[in-house]
Amino acid sequence: MVIAKRIGVGMLVGTTLIATPIRGDAHPLHTTLTEVTVDSATHTVRVMVRVFADDFGTAVMRQAHLAAAPAGRAWSDAADRYVSTAVAVTDRTNRPVALRSCGTRRSADLLWICLEGTTLESPHELRGRNSMLCDLFDDQVNIVQFAAGAQKHSVLFTKDDGVKRLWE
Amino acid sequence: MHRSLGKSDPSIAAYIADMSTLATFIQLGFRHIVDVEAMDHILFLLALAAIYRLRDARDALWVITAFTVGHSITLALAVTGIVTLPSALIEFLIPITIVATGIENLVVSDRTRAPWGGRYRPVFAGVFGLVHGAGFANYLKALFVDHIALPLFGFNVGIELGQITVLLAAAVLLAAVDRMIGALPWRRIDWPALRVRVVAVSLVVVAVASRWAVERNPW
Numbered sequence: 001m002v003i004a005k006r007i008g009v010g011m012l013v014g015t016t017l018i019a020t021p022i023r024g025d026a027h028p029l030h031t032t033l034t035e036v037t038v039d040s041a042t043h044t045v046r047v048m049v050r051v052f053a054d055d056f057g058t059a060v061m062r063q064a065h066l067a068a069a070p071a072g073r074a075w076s077d078a079a080d081r082y083v084s085t086a087v088a089v090t091d092r093t094n095r096p097v098a099l100r101s102c103g104t105r106r107s108a109d110l111l112w113i114c115l116e117g118t119t120l121e122s123p124h125e126l127r128g129r130n131s132m133l134c135d136l137f138d139d140q141v142n143i144v145q146f147a148a149g150a151q152k153h154s155v156l157f158t159k160d161d162g163v164k165r166l167w168e
Numbered sequence: 169m170h171r172s173l174g175k176s177d178p179s180i181a182a183y184i185a186d187m188s189t190l191a192t193f194i195q196l197g198f199r200h201i202v203d204v205e206a207m208d209h210i211l212f213l214l215a216l217a218a219i220y221r222l223r224d225a226r227d228a229l230w231v232i233t234a235f236t237v238g239h240s241i242t243l244a245l246a247v248t249g250i251v252t253l254p255s256a257l258i259e260f261l262i263p264i265t266i267v268a269t270g271i272e273n274l275v276v277s278d279r280t281r282a283p284w285g286g287r288y289r290p291v292f293a294g295v296f297g298l299v300h301g302a303g304f305a306n307y308l309k310a311l312f313v314d315h316i317a318l319p320l321f322g323f324n325v326g327i328e329l330g331q332i333t334v335l336l337a338a339a340v341l342l343a344a345v346d347r348m349i350g351a352l353p354w355r356r357i358d359w360p361a362l363r364v365r366v367v368a369v370s371l372v373v374v375a376v377a378s379r380w381a382v383e384r385n386p387w
Contacts, residue, residue, distance in 0.1 A: 028307060029196075029200055029304060029307035029308065031196065031307065138205075139199070139200075139203045139205050141195075141196055141199060143192055143196065145189070150182070151184070151185065152184075152185035152188065152189070153184070153185065153188045154188045154189050154191070154192035155192070156192055156195055156196070158199075168188075
């Protein structure tokens with residue numbers, strides 16, 4: 001009986017070790033944080049995306065079919081293209097607000113990407129889309145924090161989400 | 169004089185903003201734990217739950233809550249910058265906590281004879297929670313450089329809800345394992361079904377987590 005138990009234990013452990021397809025990679029929190037701020041007086045929409053620089057670089061290179069990150073202008077063009085496909089603010093008819101870059105800065109592992117545009121749409125009618133890094137990670141969750149004056153609201157965007165109202 | 173309150177009232181607007189932030193981060197924490205990619209956390213919960221039956225639900229809940237308290241502490245300390253934790257070491261220690269829990273399941277065959285009647289488990293789970301919390305911390309710390317209290321609280325509530333969900337799923341799975349063991353025609357009576365289940369689940373958990381520990385070895 002003891003031998004049978006030992007054989008059973010050995011087979012269980014051996015089969016588990018050999019058959020398990022699960023790799024031991026850590027489970028990172030795949031998240032970005034985007035602040036969308038509307039200034040009603042100037043009709044300005046400012047979008048500030050916080051994203052991990054390494055993941056962002058991978059996503060940009062994948063979209064641009066690049067093996068390595070290019071330098072200078074080519075890189076910023078590729079990055080702008082990626083951001084414009086991933087992040088949008090739209091009016092109630094889903095017409096996108098034209099957003100232009102207002103700079104990018106890096107602090108430690110994080111990139112802060114700034115976009116700015118103008119719209120005559122009421123802040124409470126604005127919609128948004130954020131698929132940043134969803135092409136890389138199935139479990140990507142993008143948080144969008146919307147602010148118009150004292151009013152704030154948060155919305156989550158995941159892989160299969162399209163345009164959502166930023167204010168409920 | 170009548171004053172109507174609406175979304176534009178500053179106090180109402182602040183309340184709505186807080187509730188919205190809270191709900192968002194509860195969802196974030198919940199999704200993080202129930203995601204199939206979170207196998208290290210799920211396996212740890214399975215190792216913790218392996219010794220319990222449905223009638224032990226209260227004990228299991230205590231242990232899981234202690235785990236949440238543990239990871240909330242390190243998460244708060246790391247995110248607020250009070251302690252800095254090396255990611256590679258933490259990622260290595262997470263499977264070690266799983267292996268240790270599995271080994272404890274294997275070694276302690278009679279919990280009534282275990283030290284303090286086996287009531288040390290919440291402490292054990294709380295200490296290991298400190299390690300798991302450090303695993304989340306580096307990501308949250310980088311993203312939330314301002315207004316961290318409410319997101320952190322919401323994230324922890326979401327993690328707790330996610331853990332309870334995983335625990336419920338584990339209870340169903342383990343009950344099915346018990347039925348399967350009970351139905352085995354060749355099983356001898358020298359081990360109770362619960363012990364067979366604990367040994368089988370713990371061996372699998374220890375085997376998988378040991379492999380992860382080797383893969384994540386930072387040295």
